[in-house]
Every structure is written in structure tokens, then in C-alpha cells.
Amino acid sequence: xxxxSTFMPSTETVFQRIGENTMVxxxxxxxxxxxxxxRVICELEGETIVQCKCVIxxxxxxxxxxxxxxxxxxxxxxxxxMDYLNANGNNLAHALAVEKLLxxxxxxxxxxxxxxxxELSRVASHLVWLGTHALDLGAMTPFFYCxxxxxxxxxxxxxxxxxxMMPSWIVPxxxxxxxxxxxxxxxxxxxxxxxxxxxxIVGLLTENPIFKERTMGVGVLTARQALExxxxxxxxxxxxxxxxxxxxxxxxxxxxxxxxxxxxxxxDVYDRYLVRVAEMRESLKIIRQAMDGLPEGGFRTSDRKVxxxxxxxxxxxxxxxxxxxxxxxxxxxxxxxxAYAGIExxxxxxxxxxxxDGSNRPYRWHERPSSFMNLKSLEVLAIGRMIADLVxxxxxxxxxxxxxxx
Numbered sequence: 001x002x003x004x005s006t007f008m009p010s011t012e013t014v015f016q017r018i019g020e021n022t023m024v025x026x027x028x029x030x031x032x033x034x035x036x037x038x039r040v041i042c043e044l045e046g047e048t049i050v051q052c053k054c055v056i057x058x059x060x061x062x063x064x065x066x067x068x069x070x071x072x073x074x075x076x077x078x079x080x081x082m083d084y085l086n087a088n089g090n091n092l093a094h095a096l097a098v099e100k101l102l103x104x105x106x107x108x109x110x111x112x113x114x115x116x117x118x119e120l121s122r123v124a125s126h127l128v129w130l131g132t133h134a135l136d137l138g139a140m141t142p143f144f145y146c147x148x149x150x151x152x153x154x155x156x157x158x159x160x161x162x163x164x165m166m167p168s169w170i171v172p173x174x175x176x177x178x179x180x181x182x183x184x185x186x187x188x189x190x191x192x193x194x195x196x197x198x199x200x201i202v203g204l205l206t207e208n209p210i211f212k213e214r215t216m217g218v219g220v221l222t223a224r225q226a227l228e229x230x231x232x233x234x235x236x237x238x239x240x241x242x243x244x245x246x247x248x249x250x251x252x253x254x255x256x257x258x259x260x261x262x263x264x265x266x267x268d269v270y271d272r273y274l275v276r277v278a279e280m281r282e283s284l285k286i287i288r289q290a291m292d293g294l295p296e297g298g299f300r301t302s303d304r305k306v307x308x309x310x311x312x313x314x315x316x317x318x319x320x321x322x323x324x325x326x327x328x329x330x331x332x333x334x335x336x337x338x339a340y341a342g343i344e345x346x347x348x349x350x351x352x353x354x355x356x357d358g359s360n361r362p363y364r365w366h367e368r369p370s371s372f373m374n375l376k377s378l379e380v381l382a383i384g385r386m387i388a389d390l391v392x393x394x395x396x397x398x399x400x401x402x403x404x405x406x
Contacts, residue, residue, distance in 0.1 A: 233348025
């Protein structure tokens with residue numbers, strides 16, 4: 001018999017059986033070339049799950065280690081590819097941590113535009129979750145409606161940054177560029193039309209008897225369990241934990257906006273659905289307020305150690321040209337120290353912990369990934385449920401393996 005593969009751990013290395021007459025089955029993994037691979041090992045007594053363990057690592061990219069060999073500004077493109085459904089949020093968390101090291105001030109206009117991009121990413125991420133979650137449970141139509149609306153948001157990103165999914169537009173020091181001409185009008189049209197479109201989507205699910213039967217009372221997570229596991233975001237709020245970093249630890253001028261924190265009561269799959277739908281509506285309010293009150297001014301910090309000189313100066317000033325060249329070839333050098341900055345991402349608390357040794361690249365660059373923390377709840381939620389409920393429970397957690405296996 002050949003030696004077991006080091007890529008796929010044997011069941012014995014993951015957990016020991018707790019029953020004598022049980023059966024151990026694998027749910028996954030899929031082919032390693034897919035964009036996200038999760039292996040779940042379940043111990044079943046009949047069709048009831050008595051033990052459940054998650055096996056990760058099939059998508060390991062080593063991005064955290066790679067970042068230690070890149071300039072701070074060049075780490076931005078790796079953040080896009082962690083939770084690729086919330087790229088602007090990832091960019092923002094990294095930028096806030098670097099800016100804390102640098103001690104630089106960001107203009108109000110840049111802060112508001114960051115909020116607009118981050119909230120659009122939240123809505124787009126929730127739309128992907130809603131469509132795929134419904135599809136997992138057998139409802140195909142909501143998936144097409146959700147992806148249609150997400151396309152409109154990606155078109156807005158493309159108008160802003162030139163790319164759809166990996167914008168890298170939020171950078172340490174501000175933004176790569178200001179809001180383009182015509183963006184406000186196109187965004188306004190989306191904000192006006194989206195609520196009715198969302199009503200149509202949830203109208204297919206909220207009172208649907210099949211959807212309710214598959215989700216209500218399934219995968220219940222109590223508030224205490226959520227806190228003990230370290231869950232955050234919609235999964236914790238659905239369990240009654242009213243914690244949102246945009247309220248408790250405001251960043252990027254979130255304290256200027258009026259919005260609610262949707263909270264559930266039961267903590268089941270259905271509540272997690274309701275919370276995310278409500279969050280999309282609150283995000284629209286935030287975006288509207290940010291655009292209505294968008295300040296004048298610059299989109300980058302005035303700190304010349306971090307920000308390049310204006311484009312117009314490069315034609316007339318040799319000093320500005322040299323400064324521009326050195327900044328983009330050598331980068332900037334934050335003082336020795338450490339910093340952590342967290343944001344409320346689409347899936348929960350997303351943060352970056354960075355240690356600076358005074359060079360132009362981080363000595364240590366570590367992400368606090370919300371998907372990784374929330375995934376642990378699956379090993380609690382699945383116990384006592386039927387194997388048929390497992391897909392609904394996994395979907396309700398809303399994980400992205402690119403953020404888990406980084």
C-alpha cells in the first residue's frame with residue numbers, strides 16, 4: 001500500500017471517532033484547481049451528524065509571507081485576492097494599518113470615497129452570497145437576479161478603477177485617483193433602482209415555504225457561542241451580538257453617517273439571511289449620505305513622504321520628477337513600530353497587523369481574516385443536524401477560501 005498523501009490528511013489525523021456504530025464520510029474536497037476548496041469530515045449516526053471537522057489548506061498561497069518581500073504599496077494587490085468578493089474592504093484595512101504606522105492624515109474627501117467603495121463591495125459580496133446560497137438550496141432564479149445587480153456594481157468599479165474585481169484603488173495615503181466624471185450620476189441611478197430589485201429577489205425567498213423549511217431552526221448559534229468562537233459580522237449579529245466596528249470603533253469618517261445595525265434573535269440560517277438583506281439596505285443609506293455630503297478637496301494625503309507630487313508638476317519640476325521616481329521605485333519607510341487596523345468587512349472583522357523595522361517593506365504582515373474565524377462555527381452548528389442540512393449551514397457562514405488559505 002502506498003503512503004498516504006501529505007496533501008490530503010487522513011481521517012485519523014483530524015479526529016477520533018466518538019461512536020462505535022458510526023460512519024465517517026467526506027464532504028469534499030473538490031478538485032484543487034477550483035477557486036475554493038473546503039474538506040468537511042463528518043461522523044454520522046444514521047443521517048445525524050455527531051462530529052464535524054473542517055480541513056483547510058488546499059488553496060494555500062503564502063500571501064502573508066510574500067508581502068514581507070514587497071513594498072508597502074505593492075502589498076495592496078495581494079489584499080484584493082484574499083477575500084476577492086470584498087476587495088475594496090481589504091484594500092482599506094491594509095491602508096489604515098500602514099497609515100497608522102506613518103501617522104499621516106487622510107483628506108475627508110478620500111475618506112468618504114473610501115466609504116462609498118467599501119459599502120458597494122459589501123452589497124456586491126452579499127449579492128453573491130444571497131444568489132449562491134439560494135442556488136445551493138435549489139432556488140435558481142434568485143441567483144440570476146443577484147448576479148445581474150452585482151454586474152452593475154462591478155461596472156461602477158470599472159468606471160472608477162478600470163478593473164472590476166481587483167481595483168487596488170484604496171492605497172496607503174488615500175486613493176489612486178479621484179472620482180471620475182459621470183460616476184455620481186451612474187451611482188445615483190443604481191441607488192434609485194436597487195431597492196425595488198432587492199425587494200423582488202427577497203420576495204422569492206422570505207416567505208417561500210421550502211426556503212423557510214430549509215433554514216428556520218437550522219444551524220442555531222447562540223450569542224455566547226458566537227463570542228466564544230470569535231465570530232463577527234452578520235453571523236454574530238444574527239445571534240444577537242450587536243457589534244459592528246463601523247459603530248464601536250469608527251474609521252474613515254463612519255461616525256458622520258446615520259445607519260442601523262441589523263440584529264437577529266434566533267441565530268439560525270434564516271436569521272443570517274435576514275441580517276444580510278437588511279445590511280444591504282443600510283449600506284445604500286450610507287452610500288447616499290456619503291455622496292450627498294461629499295467634501296471638496298484632495299484625494300491623497302499632503303504628506304510628501306507617502307504621496308507622489310501632482311501630475312502637473314512633473315513637466316516643470318526636476319525635483320518633483322525625482323521624488324515621483326524614488327517613491328515608486330523605493331517606496332516609503334514607516335518608523336519602527338507596530339500597528340493593527342480593523343474594519344467591518346462584508347463577513348466580519350477584517351484587520352491587518354503590521355510590524356515595521358524601518359525599511360520599505362513590512363517585517364511582519366498578518367491578516368485577521370473573518371472567514372477563518374467564522375468557519376470554526378461550522379463544527380458547532382452541524383452537531384445534531386441531518387447531513388442534508390450541512391449545505392445550508394455552510395452557505396450561511398459565507399466563507400471565501402482565498403481568505404482562509406492565505
